[in-house]
Amino acid sequence: MRGAKSAKWVTGAIIVALAATACGGGKSDGGSDAKGAVDPNGIFSIELGEPEKPLLTGDTMESNGSAVMSGLFSTLVDYKADGSLEMINAESVTTTDSKTWTVKLKPGWTFHDGTPVTSKSYVDAWNWNASLKNAQGLASWFADIKGYDKVHPDAEGAKQAADKLEGLKVVDETTFKIELSKAVPYFGHKLAYIVFAPMAESFYKDPIAGGQKPVGNGPYKFKTWDHKKKIEITRFDGYKGPNKAKNGGVLFKNYTTVEAAYEDLKSGNVDVLRTIGPKDLPVYRQDLGDRAVDQAYSAIQTVAVAFYADQWKKPKPIDPRVIQGLSMAIDRATITKTVLNGTREPATGWVAKGVLGYQPNAAGDVTTFNPAKAKELIKAGGGVPGNKISIQFNADGGHKEWVDAVCNSIQQATTVQCVGDGKPDFQADLQARKTKQVKSFYRSGWVLDYPVNANFISDLFRTGAAGNQGDFSNKELDAKIAKADSAATLDDSVKAYQAIEKDLINYMPSIPLWYYKVNAGYSEKVSGVAYGQDGDPILTGVEVKK
Amino acid sequence: MGRYVARRLLQMIPVFFGTTLLIFAMVHLLPGDPVLAMFGDKGADPATLAAKRHELGLDKPEWQQYLFYMRDMILHLDFGTQIRNGRPVTEVLGDAFPITLQLAVLAFAIELVFGIGLGIIGGLRAGRLADNLILIFTLLIISIPVFVLGYIIKMVFAFNLGWIAPNVSTEPVLSEMLAPAIVLGGLSLAYVARLTRTSMAENLRADYMRTAVAKGLPRRRVIGVHLMRNSMIPVVTFLGTDIGALMGGAVVTEFIFNIHGVGGVIAESISRREGSTLVGLVTILVIVYLVTSLLIDLLYAVLDPRIRYA
Numbered sequence: 046m047r048g049a050k051s052a053k054w055v056t057g058a059i060i061v062a063l064a065a066t067a068c069g070g071g072k073s074d075g076g077s078d079a080k081g082a083v084d085p086n087g088i089f090s091i092e093l094g095e096p097e098k099p100l101l102t103g104d105t106m107e108s109n110g111s112a113v114m115s116g117l118f119s120t121l122v123d124y125k126a127d128g129s130l131e132m133i134n135a136e137s138v139t140t141t142d143s144k145t146w147t148v149k150l151k152p153g154w155t156f157h158d159g160t161p162v163t164s165k166s167y168v169d170a171w172n173w174n175a176s177l178k179n180a181q182g183l184a185s186w187f188a189d190i191k192g193y194d195k196v197h198p199d200a201e202g203a204k205q206a207a208d209k210l211e212g213l214k215v216v217d218e219t220t221f222k223i224e225l226s227k228a229v230p231y232f233g234h235k236l237a238y239i240v241f242a243p244m245a246e247s248f249y250k251d252p253i254a255g256g257q258k259p260v261g262n263g264p265y266k267f268k269t270w271d272h273k274k275k276i277e278i279t280r281f282d283g284y285k286g287p288n289k290a291k292n293g294g295v296l297f298k299n300y301t302t303v304e305a306a307y308e309d310l311k312s313g314n315v316d317v318l319r320t321i322g323p324k325d326l327p328v329y330r331q332d333l334g335d336r337a338v339d340q341a342y343s344a345i346q347t348v349a350v351a352f353y354a355d356q357w358k359k360p361k362p363i364d365p366r367v368i369q370g371l372s373m374a375i376d377r378a379t380i381t382k383t384v385l386n387g388t389r390e391p392a393t394g395w396v397a398k399g400v401l402g403y404q405p406n407a408a409g410d411v412t413t414f415n416p417a418k419a420k421e422l423i424k425a426g427g428g429v430p431g432n433k434i435s436i437q438f439n440a441d442g443g444h445k446e447w448v449d450a451v452c453n454s455i456q457q458a459t460t461v462q463c464v465g466d467g468k469p470d471f472q473a474d475l476q477a478r479k480t481k482q483v484k485s486f487y488r489s490g491w492v493l494d495y496p497v498n499a500n501f502i503s504d505l506f507r508t509g510a511a512g513n514q515g516d517f518s519n520k521e522l523d524a525k526i527a528k529a530d531s532a533a534t535l536d537d538s539v540k541a542y543q544a545i546e547k548d549l550i551n552y553m554p555s556i557p558l559w560y561y562k563v564n565a566g567y568s569e570k571v572s573g574v575a576y577g578q579d580g581d582p583i584l585t586g587v588e589v590k591k
Numbered sequence: 592m593g594r595y596v597a598r599r600l601l602q603m604i605p606v607f608f609g610t611t612l613l614i615f616a617m618v619h620l621l622p623g624d625p626v627l628a629m630f631g632d633k634g635a636d637p638a639t640l641a642a643k644r645h646e647l648g649l650d651k652p653e654w655q656q657y658l659f660y661m662r663d664m665i666l667h668l669d670f671g672t673q674i675r676n677g678r679p680v681t682e683v684l685g686d687a688f689p690i691t692l693q694l695a696v697l698a699f700a701i702e703l704v705f706g707i708g709l710g711i712i713g714g715l716r717a718g719r720l721a722d723n724l725i726l727i728f729t730l731l732i733i734s735i736p737v738f739v740l741g742y743i744i745k746m747v748f749a750f751n752l753g754w755i756a757p758n759v760s761t762e763p764v765l766s767e768m769l770a771p772a773i774v775l776g777g778l779s780l781a782y783v784a785r786l787t788r789t790s791m792a793e794n795l796r797a798d799y800m801r802t803a804v805a806k807g808l809p810r811r812r813v814i815g816v817h818l819m820r821n822s823m824i825p826v827v828t829f830l831g832t833d834i835g836a837l838m839g840g841a842v843v844t845e846f847i848f849n850i851h852g853v854g855g856v857i858a859e860s861i862s863r864r865e866g867s868t869l870v871g872l873v874t875i876l877v878i879v880y881l882v883t884s885l886l887i888d889l890l891y892a893v894l895d896p897r898i899r900y901a
Contacts, residue, residue: 472623
């Protein structure tokens, strides 16, 4: 998952858990010599590809850039592993009706250049990021806020009618109000995302320089960016947040391949990896011992149905039982263990693990391998039109192996012919999806944007949603989603979405395959290495040994 | 001679326009949309895409894009900016070329010294044990794919023996470049050795050789001047075109040894449909090819007295 992704979340509880084990481990070898002692100013290195775009809060959507940005910027809130919010730059975020939100900032915070962080820093940054003329990739995150359609009309060729979001009002230095166009119970959780970070006054004078040398308010300040070689950030001593850095800084090293990075980890030239290449997956647990990381994170792989394709539409819309049958023909347990080397975990629903509202086994027996039932369901649903399906994927992403395995599994369990439809690269794959050229099924994945189950349902299966590329549309489901969104509290909304997830087996908008896991490792020089729910290491918690 | 060089230099102009136009058109013909892919799996709304296209000048007709691009390149040496990250292409190329040049020069030196050296030994002792050993060695190198050779060298010298670091570090030093240069130069080394050997073995039986020996010239002069000079013509041809190939074709070697050079930029630009970067890169490589082939043609005259350029 080094391609496109979105959100950046940090889980407090995981840090605590791992810090505790690190202490336990430290005692045994700390007694023998001073080598295990922690150097609070120690700098550690981490493998990182070149960020695809300039380091802008509104445009950093892939994992390389967001790893750096998470150190440089702090947002209003963050969330803990149990889904509750932790205040970072905000003193409080309150609402009574989920429509009007009041944010109070902690006083005394400054940016790395010494200027104060005020409510204006937030409001100006959001207006800039949302504005159509700045063409920021994450602008749609402000769509909930009143007046977004004027600042950023969606249609091609539309003209921007306003520069500022109507719903944002500065009350005083440390207070501002957000008015949404309709109630969004989980809006507070969205605020943890990088696009909602504040920006210093100096940014607007020269946004291009701002993207090369970002001035943030986070636990680290920017030092250098030597393109395609390294990025350095150092601890910001004036940081007032709860997640102060336990190390002196981070050196992001660029590697051409993950295999090269792994070799450097073994020879001690890099301290933390974010992923292990397929070549080393079978041996890394043995090579690294305790320092091998194998942890689930909140992302899911699915095979989505291209509902606009003739196969599913003509002569009549497909019976969901056929897709249920195909789902039951996939032997997830065996494929994840063998073909994928244990790097994935079989999915049992549409919402990934670690997300607020995740429920085990949401899809019931639809995700369990059962060839007899699979055949029965496909037959009951009228069979697969043409008795042949294909799964489109991009051949440059390491997907071919599992697509072939899934096809084999379906072919053996049922009599349906299944072939992989490989596009040469991600661009060609994306193009076919956008222009609605997919003939049958396509590979799809989703990494969490915000840790609420709505993100895995509303943003993927609502009619016209950005992530709904297969043109799935169902009035009943849309109505249920609208109802869940207008629930009075976050709890009610999450519960309503849980009910919707259970109900998804009756629509089968996609076939859930498996959840992603972080497979990574770190050197003997560091401890306290933990990975957040988006699969990226938590920089501030890493401790460097002397 | 002067007129010949001038004519050759003038010929470069249509070649230059032809290749840039071809590459430009090819990038645009590839399926995929660079602006769409900027926003990844989750995409962006049509208005943002349109705004971004406008900002990058991609909303203009393609022939206009090409003309503007060529105008900036010729008049201001400005290769444009990258679509994905807005970096000036000249800066990207300026970062990538020095390290690739280092690697190519080192590989070239290795192939020159060892390739010709082995070729001379093989040629002078054609059919004997040394010749057969060199034959086996060169065939072995030719038959092993670059990535296999790369990993074998890493495995043996970096992990088993611990003599070298497995990868080139962020601040590259020349000694780290030795292993990748051997891998990169290995294949050409074998070709150079084969070529030298064959042409020397052949020329040993030439009339002028017999004359030189009959004149009573010392063996060193017979071989060093009479034989070598005439045998080098095909080798020089190969070496000349190889400089360009070493610079542009090191994708695999660069990836294996973690070198952030031209190879990586080419691969990345193709997958991201970065037309301006690719055309800029190819333009530079084309110029390298053209200049080296001109130099080779001039070298012919030096090597073979029968060749004259009017």
